[in-house]
Amino acid sequence: MDQxxxxxxxxxxxxxxxxxxxxxxxxxxxxxxxxxxxxxxxxGDMMTxxxxxxxxxxxxxxxxxxxxxxxxxxxxxxxxxxxxAAIAMGLxxxxxxxxxxxxxxxxxxxxxxxxxxxxxxxxxxxxxxxQTRSFFAHEPKSIERIDMSWIGAKRxxxxxxxxxxxIILTVVLVVALHLxxxxxxLGKAMRAMADNADLAQVSGINTALVVRITWxxxxxxxxxxxxxxxxxxxxxxxxxxxIVLPIFAAAIVGGLGQAYGAIVGGYLIGFAETLAVxxxxxxxxxxxxxxxxxxxxGLSIVPTEYKLTVAFVILVIVLLQRPTGIFKGAST
Amino acid sequence: xxxRAVLLYGALFVLIVAxxxxxxxxxxxxxxxxAAAYSLIALGLNIxxxxxxxxxxxxxxxxxxxxxxxxxxxxxxxxxFWNSAGPMLLGRALLAFLLGALxxxxxxxxxxIGITGxxxxxxxxxxxxxxxxxxxxxxxxxxxxxxxxSGWVGGLGLPVVLGWVAGGxxxxxxxxxxxxxxxxxxxxxxxxxTIGISxxxxxxxxxxxxxxxxxxxxxxxxxxxxxxxxxxxxxxxxIPSLIFARLGFFALVALVLALGMIFVIRAYxxxxxxxxxxxxxxxxxxGSMGKDVKNRQVELFVLGxxxxxxxxxxxxxxxxxxxxxxxQPINHTFLIWVMIIVGGAGNNWGALFGATFIYxxxxxxxxxxxxxxxxxxxxxxxxxxxxxxxxxxxxxQMRVFVLGAVISIALRYAPRGLIPEVVHKDEDSSQA
Numbered sequence: 001m002d003q004x005x006x007x008x009x010x011x012x013x014x015x016x017x018x019x020x021x022x023x024x025x026x027x028x029x030x031x032x033x034x035x036x037x038x039x040x041x042x043x044g045d046m047m048t049x050x051x052x053x054x055x056x057x058x059x060x061x062x063x064x065x066x067x068x069x070x071x072x073x074x075x076x077x078x079x080x081x082x083x084x085a086a087i088a089m090g091l092x093x094x095x096x097x098x099x100x101x102x103x104x105x106x107x108x109x110x111x112x113x114x115x116x117x118x119x120x121x122x123x124x125x126x127x128x129x130x131q132t133r134s135f136f137a138h139e140p141k142s143i144e145r146i147d148m149s150w151i152g153a154k155r156x157x158x159x160x161x162x163x164x165x166x167i168i169l170t171v172v173l174v175v176a177l178h179l180x181x182x183x184x185x186l187g188k189a190m191r192a193m194a195d196n197a198d199l200a201q202v203s204g205i206n207t208a209l210v211v212r213i214t215w216x217x218x219x220x221x222x223x224x225x226x227x228x229x230x231x232x233x234x235x236x237x238x239x240x241x242x243i244v245l246p247i248f249a250a251a252i253v254g255g256l257g258q259a260y261g262a263i264v265g266g267y268l269i270g271f272a273e274t275l276a277v278x279x280x281x282x283x284x285x286x287x288x289x290x291x292x293x294x295x296x297x298g299l300s301i302v303p304t305e306y307k308l309t310v311a312f313v314i315l316v317i318v319l320l321q322r323p324t325g326i327f328k329g330a331s332t
Numbered sequence: 333x334x335x336r337a338v339l340l341y342g343a344l345f346v347l348i349v350a351x352x353x354x355x356x357x358x359x360x361x362x363x364x365x366x367a368a369a370y371s372l373i374a375l376g377l378n379i380x381x382x383x384x385x386x387x388x389x390x391x392x393x394x395x396x397x398x399x400x401x402x403x404x405x406x407x408x409x410x411x412x413f414w415n416s417a418g419p420m421l422l423g424r425a426l427l428a429f430l431l432g433a434l435x436x437x438x439x440x441x442x443x444x445i446g447i448t449g450x451x452x453x454x455x456x457x458x459x460x461x462x463x464x465x466x467x468x469x470x471x472x473x474x475x476x477x478x479x480x481x482s483g484w485v486g487g488l489g490l491p492v493v494l495g496w497v498a499g500g501x502x503x504x505x506x507x508x509x510x511x512x513x514x515x516x517x518x519x520x521x522x523x524x525x526t527i528g529i530s531x532x533x534x535x536x537x538x539x540x541x542x543x544x545x546x547x548x549x550x551x552x553x554x555x556x557x558x559x560x561x562x563x564x565x566x567x568x569x570x571i572p573s574l575i576f577a578r579l580g581f582f583a584l585v586a587l588v589l590a591l592g593m594i595f596v597i598r599a600y601x602x603x604x605x606x607x608x609x610x611x612x613x614x615x616x617x618x619g620s621m622g623k624d625v626k627n628r629q630v631e632l633f634v635l636g637x638x639x640x641x642x643x644x645x646x647x648x649x650x651x652x653x654x655x656x657x658x659x660q661p662i663n664h665t666f667l668i669w670v671m672i673i674v675g676g677a678g679n680n681w682g683a684l685f686g687a688t689f690i691y692x693x694x695x696x697x698x699x700x701x702x703x704x705x706x707x708x709x710x711x712x713x714x715x716x717x718x719x720x721x722x723x724x725x726x727x728x729q730m731r732v733f734v735l736g737a738v739i740s741i742a743l744r745y746a747p748r749g750l751i752p753e754v755v756h757k758d759e760d761s762s763q764a
Contacts, residue, residue: 038520039520039523039524095740098744099743099744102747104743104747106519106520107387107519107520108743108747110387110519110520110523111669111673111739111743112739112740112743114666114669114736114739115736115737115738115739115740115743116736116740117666117736118662118666118732118733118735118736118739119732119733119736119737119740120736121662121729121732121733121736122729122730122731122732122733122734122735122736123733125726125729125732126726126727126729126730126733127726129722129725129726130725130726130729241661245524245527245528245531248524249524249528252521252524303539305535305538305539306535306539308531308535309531309532309535311528312528312529312531312532313532315524315525315528316513316514316525316528316529319514319517319521319524319525320513320514323517323518323521
């Protein structure tokens with residue numbers, strides 16, 4: 001049973017946390033692609049920026065003496081999400097809208113988003129330096145243990161408080177998004193525009209409003225994803241650059257333009273990464289008496305330092321075998 | 333249009349002179365040598381993006397491959413490795429690799445014996461797994477043995493210029509594989525696929541310690557021309573020796589660049605260039621005219637990557653150190669992209685101008701922003717707000733911001749670059 005607990009700790013928990021971050025990021029990427037038809041590379045830096053906004057707000061809240069049973073990072077998250085959404089709209093107004101008005105190709109917008117990436121990176125590093133920070137410098141990161149002796153295990157299931165909070169938060173956000181997309185008028189307009197922008201416009205849908213809403217959702221979710229990642233590990237200026245590629249992988253695996261596909265893709269990539277670096281020798285050890293050879297140590301599918309490349313390999317395979325993703329994605 | 337180009341190049345010359353006055357002649361010679369190497373890389377990207385509209389974000393990967401190639405070729409031989417059992421173990425790993433490749437190749441052909449559809453797919457997947465496990469069982473102990481006994485495999489001790497050629501050749505081989513895999517994807521998918529491949533290359537080179545020494549870095553890599561120390565041994569002063577040595581290196585790189593320039597300009601003007609532009613502007617029409625679009629694009633991709641590989645090799649041999657962890661998408665891939673966008677995609681003189689100009693902006697924005705923020709910090713200290721903490725290191729990051737701002741401004745106000753592609757009248761002038 002201990003092997004199962006080990007597997008649960010290392011794969012199920014780690015994979016769900018990583019998958020939640022990827023899923024929230026990928027929803028933003030996929031919505032922007034669905035509505036505006038370009039790959040938004042600056043999404044990773046919007047996540048980092050959101051995390052830093054939350055960090056500053058958490059600092060302010062701590063200095064005001066506000067505290068709650070949840071980590072301060074979660075407490076300030078709604079405010080941070082609102083600010084990040086406003087900044088996302090501002091970025092669109094300043095950098096993408098003029099190009100769209102000129103009728104630039106999606107590729108030009110992609111290059112513009114790289115310009116935005118660089119500017120955000122530069123600005124974040126200018127204001128916060130390059131060092132690593134933690135949300136938990138002034139408060140403890142509480143650890144939960146679930147006693148599993150009732151099924152005969154000697155180990156406990158161990159996870160931190162931010163980890164289960166972020167999984168709950170992801171579920172809440174995803175359900176809210178689902179209700180918005182299927183029940184509200186605006187959400188339906190958004191899906192209509194993703195399907196066929198011209199048709200949506202002639203049927204009287206306010207496309208400018210839909211674009212604005214897209215940026216609000218994408219910015220808010222990026223902020224939530226970035227803050228969650230920073231709460232789980234640590235806050236670095238290049239936090240999200242490494243993560244923007246797995247997010248794109250998740251969005252493409254799910255089919256670009258498909259919000260539900262992005263969620264599935266996010267968890268798929270998250271679990272694939274944790275499974276690939278999981279050391280199978282521990283789980284296989286009890287089988288030792290039954291096999292004729294000795295089970296070696298360190299039986300992971302890929303060495304740990306290649307963890308990030310797993311996402312790219314999946315991405316490349318999906319692009320080659322099924323370029324539209326597992327749920328048929330939009331194409332330009 | 334020619335007047336504009338001449339004016340811009342004149343302004344560039346004035347800028348270089350200003351840099352020389354501002355930060356000294358030795359620094360400027362270094363800048364020139366590196367800018368020439370970057371120009372070569374920019375020419376490579378211009379072939380891919382300007383001529384063919386291929387969205388290649390794997391520039392960093394190609395530069396790294398070139399750098400690793402020159403390191404292996406030019407670094408002195410490591411006798412400890414050759415006297416150990418390392419070569420034999422590596423030979424076995426290579427054998428396992430070839431065997432694995434054979435298995436996968438064979439599995440892909442099982443439809444010949446009547447296994448098709450889902451069965452064929454599962455046979456292929458099984459073959460991949462068998463090949464991967466077989467390879468890992470050989471390479472893992474070999475790598476551990478080499479890292480333990482002799483550190484790494486060492487170099488081959490051959491001339492550096494041969495290393496540059498090797499950089500181009502290895503980049504070409506990688507480009508054939510990458511191109512065959514990913515070309516044919518839509519432009520934005522291609523961008524993401526190539527950036528992913530570039531990261532895979534980086535992870536491999538960074539972690540294959542037995543081959544590249546990984547994060548331990550390799551230095552010194554010999555120079556192609558006499559080093560400053562050689563001049564100093566002849567009694568030349570320190571600063572003149574730096575200038576002479578770097579100018580010598582610059583002359584060699586400029587020669588390579590000139591050859592590359594003549595080659596690409598002739599290719600652009602010829603039937604080959606017209607065909608490539610036809611494919612770029614409308615690949616469906618070009619395909620229906622009988623052009624083999626996919627293979628032509630692979631050709632273009634390989635050609636551009638050769639330039640990038642050589643350029644990457646030159647840069648490594650100039651700085652004399654190969655440090656895989658110093659490669660960043662921002663400093664390499666995106667910097668080259670900004671050069672092309674600002675200079676003018678599709679115009680080789682534009683690429684040359686953009687590369688030199690942006691490299692100067694990139695280098696000079698660091699000291700300038702340090703000066704600017706140092707002044708602000710002094711000022712805030714003066715009025716009693718206190719100095720801004722570690723502003724010297726933080727203001728260095730401004731150059732990333734400057735790069736982003738330059739690309740945004742260029743896209744907004746000069747979307748076709750400062751020296752745009754010249755489109756002749758009889759050609760269709762559709763563009764973004």
